[in-house]
Amino acid sequence: MTKADATPVLELTGIGKEFGAIRALHGVDMQVMPGEVVGLMGDNGAGKSTLVKIIAGNFRPSHGEIRFAGNAVHFSRPVDARAVGIEVVYQDLALSDNLTAAANVFLGRELKRKFGPIALLDHKAMAARAL
Incomplete structure (x- = not known):
């Protein structure tokens, strides 16, 4: 393939x-292919955090469709996104630098x-899943 x-x-x-009345995002189209790494860049207020929060299930989109592995998905909360394998690690201010x-x-x-x-703790399993 x-x-x-x-x-x-x-x-x-x-x-x-x-x-x-505030439009944070409009008409965003994006694909992430298997094995691909994607960076998201933009000015402050461009909607990057909003888009990530939609992907992670923190926000529901007002418009559009999300598909994961070819299937339409509707995330109402972060645990829904986690269930299909979507994880978000936020900016380093939210990280524990000793871990x-x-x-x-x-x-x-x-x-x-x-x-x-x-x-x-199953460190080996967590490392494998995080990878």
């Missing part, structure tokens, strides 16, 4: 977001291995 034949992992079509990147991704919802009544 060539990259041209691949289904986008994430596809946004016509995404718009209004907060009352690894994987530990920051799972902060507050760490994966654990149980040994009877004892639960230990």
Whole structure:
């Protein structure tokens, strides 16, 4: 299968977001292909954070469609986005610099291995999932 034949992992079509009379986003189209890394840049107030929050399930779009692995999805909250594998690590001010990147991704919802009544952090599983 060539990259041209691949289904986008994430596809946004016509995404718009209004907060009352304020239009934060209008007509955003974007595709993320398997194995692709995407950077999002723009001036302050351009809508970058709003777009990321829509992808992460913090905000619902006012317009448009989100598809994940070819299927239409509707995220009402971040746990819905997490269920399909979407994670957001926010700016470094929100990170714990004494932890690894994987530990920051799972902060507050760490994966654990149980040994009877004892639960230990599963660092290997968190690193693999974060990757």
